[in-house]
Amino acid sequence: MGRVWHIAMKDLRVWMRDPAAMGVLLGMPVVLILILGSALGGAMDSGIKVAVVDLSRGHSTATGSAKPPSDELVSAILESERLADLFEIEQLPTERLAREQVRDGSIAAALLVPAGFDEDVASGRPVNLVVLRDPGSELSAGIWESVVTAFAAQFSAASVSVQTVMETVQRGNPSALMAGGGALVAKAVEAVTSDDGLDGVKVVDAQVKGLTAVSAIDYYGLSMVAMFLMFGAMFGAFSTIKENREQTLNRMLSTPSPRAQIVGGKMLSVFVLGMMQFSVLYVATRFVFGVQWGGDVLATVVVAAAEMLAVTGLATLIASVAHTERAAGGIGPLVVQIQALIGGAFFSISVLPDWVQPVRYLSVVGWTMEAWGAIQTRGAGLTDVWGSVAALLAIAGVLFAVGVWRTEALR
Template sequence: MKAYWQLTLAQLRIFARNRQVLFFTLLFPIILMLALGSFLGNSGGTSISIAVIDHDESSASKALLSNFQKNEAIQLDQSNSVDEALDELKTDDYQVVMEIPKGYGKHLQTHAEKSKALDLPVYYNETNASASQLGLTVVTSAVDQVSKNIEDYSPVVAVQPKGVRALDIGYIDFLVPGIVAMMIMNNNMNGVAGQISAWRERGILRRMQGTRLKASTFIAAQITARVLLNGLQAILVLVVASLLFNVQVNGSWLALLTFVVLGTLAFMAIGFIIAGLAKNPESAGPIAAFASFPMLFLGGVFFSINSMPEYLQPFVHVLPISHLSTALRETMNVGTPFLGLWPHWLTLVAWLAVAFTIASRTFKWE
């Protein structure tokens, strides 16, 4: 146990004394987040443009429109032609187009005699899912309020859209979990591969092997030091994001840190594989870069996985960073509980088990 703590503290001292390591592991992700967040952080469809065609023109339809006008994030336009509004919808001038049918006001007055809610046609652009779904959420909320305002509430007006659900978040909310996933991958896969290869070439590993030090103790100390480093960095990134961009962790901090640990272990195991395959430190870097660079763009770090071509989807959903970034994003943005994210932590555990098995066979002391 004494050797374990000594190796852990020694590894942390190595990180602290190397200014380049401190910069790239602690400051670089924050600088990247600040750069992207400053330019793109406020994007994400916070202004919703809605076109309404009011065929009824009753006091009830005007009351519905006033519900939309109370929302400062909504830009409401009234149109006389459905076809013209749909043409503008196709060019992204509007996120949603809604029709208020003739007889809307009369239906509200006689709703007690009717068993079926009145459907309001609502159109949205399927090629712009994020903005469209946000618009649908706003429309549904306003329409539902009409029913709630009626005594003895029962649904008398309903929106029946077709499409997928999208989150009401800005790009900075999407970006921060991806930055955390990126730094976990780089710190462990790239860092372990380079460090272990360098120690092997300098004979440090051979000298360790000649002592009573067990390989399990050496690996455990490496894991502990890097888990502490990644946990510190993740907390630092999240604190900066909260202070500057008001990014919040809506889910459990324990679940968030659990995924940080799982990601650290999985990518460390991959790093040990690369260190075992590389003949020297000069080759370890390119091999690690060859593995990590595609994952930056295919793993959901900067771009949504769902927006990628369909032929890439099966490959993307196997990558460990795609599950790590999605799990962190679901925990932070949506507040999904840990058990609800079982496909992601189960996949990371599978990567850890397989990579550790391969690493144990490829690892060389000298």
């Protein structure tokens, strides 16, 4: 064990004497999380940019109403305080301008109130609303379309109710229909566009007991840490390849020391460096950026340690496959990025189809994010994440065994 420790301390001293490498390893993740957090924070503070175009404005006004149904609808949308919390709504004069702004990405979506809207409402016919969507802002456009759908549903309900009442009145007293039909339509339109009418359709945000709501910066704070811990594999691989090029590794392999001890020393240095990196990133994200890591610090650290053990095995494997620093510089980042991509570092795996989601279990980042996500959102403890920890330790064991076997190829 003493020889393993000496090999590890020798590597750590070499790395500590390289301030540029330490700056990349410790400083770059903090800067990236800061930039990502600022960008996400700005995006979340601003509303979704959408527009409304009333092509039916002033075409038809029901008897007893001060303004056309389309004006009632547009006013209700523009003046709604609840919608103002989520959207930046602009009224545009023409359909052409709305299409141009959707096309160039200035707005996520636009509502077109067609030219025949007033007449359809006044006569009790089905109402049609058109939504123009930017394919590049699918989520934001979908939210706007759901709001428009809610308004359309209310108008449709009012239209059906008015039509039913008018048919009933017509059978009993046609003259009364002629006198009060327009006023009935006007009252129905006013009802669905008033503040009380807007309360007819509500979206209630209810928290499930035992779950913690997390923001985008909370998610990406954890995922970026999980990804950057993987870059520790690069340092271990470069160190091993450099020693092989300088014949230092060959001299160690020619000694009576078991190969497992030599590889173990290399892995231990990567592990210690990775845990130092995790400590810095944990403190920075939690206390500077306010990222929620969950309540069980011990479980979080154990998962980080398990990931680093897997990373050290990966470092050994990369070094045994790439015989030059240039080759390691090409293979290492590719492996890390693939692991981060399929593990959910860049987006939540839940957005993928169900049959694709299990691919995360091929990734060290995937197992780490599953455990940290449970600690963060469900308040999981150490006993709840043993499955992920065991998987990471198994990966570490396999990679270590392959690394020991492949080390002979470096001689």
